[in-house]
Amino acid sequence: MAYAPPNVFVIAAAAALLAGAGCSGNLRLPGAARGPAAPPESWAYPAADVVPVLASGGMVSTTDRIASEVGAEVIRRGGNAVDAAVATHFALAVVNPEAGNIGGGGFLVARMKDGTIAALDFREKAPRAATRDMYLDERGEVSERALIGHLAAGVPGSVAGMWEAHKRFGTLPWADLVQPAINLAEGIVVHARLARSLQSHVTELRRFPATAAVFLVDSQPPRVGDRLVQRDMAETLRRIARDGKDGFYRGRTAELVEEEMRRGGGIMTRDDLARYEAVWRDPIVFGYREHTVISMSPSSSGGITLAEILNVLEDFDLRRARYHSRDHVHVWTEAVKRAFADRNEYLADPDFVPQPTATLISDEYAARRGADIDLRRATPAARIQPGLGAAPLRSAGREGANTTHYSIVDGQGNAVAVTTTINSLYGNLVTVAGAGFLLNNEMDDFAARPGTPNQFGLVQGSANAIEPDKRMLSAMTPTIVLDPSGRVKLVTGSPGGPTIITTVAQMISNVVDFGMDAGAATAAPRLHHQHLPDTLYYERGGLRPEVADALRAMGHAVAERRGYQGDTQTIVVLPDGRLSGVADPRRGGAAVGVRLPR
Numbered sequence: 001m002a003y004a005p006p007n008v009f010v011i012a013a014a015a016a017l018l019a020g021a022g023c024s025g026n027l028r029l030p031g032a033a034r035g036p037a038a039p040p041e042s043w044a045y046p047a048a049d050v051v052p053v054l055a056s057g058g059m060v061s062t063t064d065r066i067a068s069e070v071g072a073e074v075i076r077r078g079g080n081a082v083d084a085a086v087a088t089h090f091a092l093a094v095v096n097p098e099a100g101n102i103g104g105g106g107f108l109v110a111r112m113k114d115g116t117i118a119a120l121d122f123r124e125k126a127p128r129a130a131t132r133d134m135y136l137d138e139r140g141e142v143s144e145r146a147l148i149g150h151l152a153a154g155v156p157g158s159v160a161g162m163w164e165a166h167k168r169f170g171t172l173p174w175a176d177l178v179q180p181a182i183n184l185a186e187g188i189v190v191h192a193r194l195a196r197s198l199q200s201h202v203t204e205l206r207r208f209p210a211t212a213a214v215f216l217v218d219s220q221p222p223r224v225g226d227r228l229v230q231r232d233m234a235e236t237l238r239r240i241a242r243d244g245k246d247g248f249y250r251g252r253t254a255e256l257v258e259e260e261m262r263r264g265g266g267i268m269t270r271d272d273l274a275r276y277e278a279v280w281r282d283p284i285v286f287g288y289r290e291h292t293v294i295s296m297s298p299s300s301s302g303g304i305t306l307a308e309i310l311n312v313l314e315d316f317d318l319r320r321a322r323y324h325s326r327d328h329v330h331v332w333t334e335a336v337k338r339a340f341a342d343r344n345e346y347l348a349d350p351d352f353v354p355q356p357t358a359t360l361i362s363d364e365y366a367a368r369r370g371a372d373i374d375l376r377r378a379t380p381a382a383r384i385q386p387g388l389g390a391a392p393l394r395s396a397g398r399e400g401a402n403t404t405h406y407s408i409v410d411g412q413g414n415a416v417a418v419t420t421t422i423n424s425l426y427g428n429l430v431t432v433a434g435a436g437f438l439l440n441n442e443m444d445d446f447a448a449r450p451g452t453p454n455q456f457g458l459v460q461g462s463a464n465a466i467e468p469d470k471r472m473l474s475a476m477t478p479t480i481v482l483d484p485s486g487r488v489k490l491v492t493g494s495p496g497g498p499t500i501i502t503t504v505a506q507m508i509s510n511v512v513d514f515g516m517d518a519g520a521a522t523a524a525p526r527l528h529h530q531h532l533p534d535t536l537y538y539e540r541g542g543l544r545p546e547v548a549d550a551l552r553a554m555g556h557a558v559a560e561r562r563g564y565q566g567d568t569q570t571i572v573v574l575p576d577g578r579l580s581g582v583a584d585p586r587r588g589g590a591a592v593g594v595r596l597p598r
């Protein structure tokens with residue numbers, strides 16, 4: 001949003017005065033004390049423990065140290081941030097198989113040193129034989145097949161995405177960027193994070209023999225220090241290194257995918273693979289308190305929903321609020337509820353459904369959306385209809401988790417943010433026999449039955465219904481923020497299904513509104529709401545009980561999450577040009593810096 005307050009500010013300001021709040025400039029929150037407040041004692045990640053890595057020659061932050069090292073090494077060898085992203089992506093497919101992938105898809109946002117901005121959509125697509133009701137059982141219920149097994153897989157986009165990004169911006173030879181992943185597939189020493197992940201999903205990994213054959217030995221997960229060899233994956237990567245995109249979408253790899261589908265009752269064909277293309281989109285660009293936010297456009301809902309949240313919040317002077325005070329959390333929640341009501345109704349694959357992008361990210365729309373926020377009480381979700389027309393009332397289910405994000409800035413000032421996923425942990429649990437990679441279960445991100453919650457409890461409308469060749473709506477939000485002088489200031493993103501959007505919104509607000517550094521912004525406890533269910537979630541031990549009670553007294557349903565939210569990989573560019581990188585401690589990982597060459 002532009003910094004000048006829009007007309008509705010007058011309305012909002014009047015409401016605030018009625019509510020007993022003073023007002024000058026932006027809307028002040030009633031009774032709010034200024035500045036950040038320490039999180040409760042119960043909080044697991046004190047800011048002091050999250051110390052950023054500093055470097056001047058480049059920074060790669062991923063959820064796995066090995067993958068970050070691979071990316072950093074590419075920059076040391078003279079590659080740019082996009083080269084590093086390609087190498088990092090393939091490395092993650094090997095060392096972080098629960099989320100990193102070649103069998104899934106994702107989104108890339110870039111801001112190059114010459115000012116070019118770009119958004120690449122390499123989201124999976126429904127196979128051509130997909131039908132609107134393909135997951136409904138005889139009773140009309142959504143069956144498990146949307147999540148587990150061959151039918152759950154969308155046509156993967158990752159390899160096409162990396163190929164396309166490299167074609168446009170890459171500088172080092174493609175094969176050189178795939179080679180580190182080949183080396184890793186030929187054998188890695190299992191580290192604690194991987195061992196833990198495999199251990200905790202052993203039942204799922206046993207479900208399909210080709211998956212068990214890759215990740216288990218005699219049906220047991222490897223232990224820390226064991227060697228994990230992914231021979232078929234190495235072969236597939238070799239074909240990709242040699243033949244580029246065709247090494248995945250045509251020839252031997254495509255044949256193996258089709259054979260796997262035939263064996264397991266899936267519908268994806270070689271033809272689906274051959275026709276897959278990654279697509280350059282116009283990024284979502286909007287202002288937030290004199291900063292410029294560049295984020296992902298549909299088929300991800302991330303950028304538009306982020307814009308609506310922040311545009312509504314911009315009318316409130318959060319900087320005067322104590323962090324995570326009742327008033328801060330209240331206004332934040334109200335903005336998020338309104339944005340998600342719109343997201344769930346309107347957003348979908350833009351190649352199939354016209355997207356009201358310009359309206360939803362406009363100042364005027366945010367002003368109208370925020371005008372009915374009552375500073376004294378929560379608006380029930382049932383009363384928050386999508387802002388461009390009525391929507392039916394629905395109910396919702398539970399939250400879920402798995403995906404990964406990486407952020408890269410090179411020494412020349414090119415910045416790349418990529419979020420990628422196979423959706424659930426270990427995707428649809430099916431490894432393509434002979435090709436050694438896991439497939440996604442992204443089909444569950446469609447509204448398998450519009451109005452019925454998916455695995456993330458998201459209740460989505462018929463705009464996001466299944467159609468052949470369509471991309472399922474995503475929440476992935478790779479984002480780059482420029483400072484008021486137009487320099488890159490923040491590169492961030494996260495996994496977490498719908499919580500991705502609220503996590504990224506909080507990262508931006510933490511830095512821009514509350515002046516936090518990369519470490520404190522990452523460490524701060526996170527909140528989530530998604531309109532339905534009408535519940536504000538906070539991370540375990542992350543909200544003061546008296547604040548939660550005060551919010552309940554305003555009419556919010558407030559619930560503590562069993563675990564933690566997100567896994568941000570963040571780089572902040574400091575005023576002196578140094579890069580400050582942080583990997584979220586919630587899942588582990590590492591930011592790896594590159595020194596300037598002497």
Ligand code: DON
Nearest residue numbers: 401402403474475495496497
């Ligand atoms: O595209 C989406 O929005 C989801 N498939 C992302 C899933 C996810 O983030 C799970 N991760 N923890």
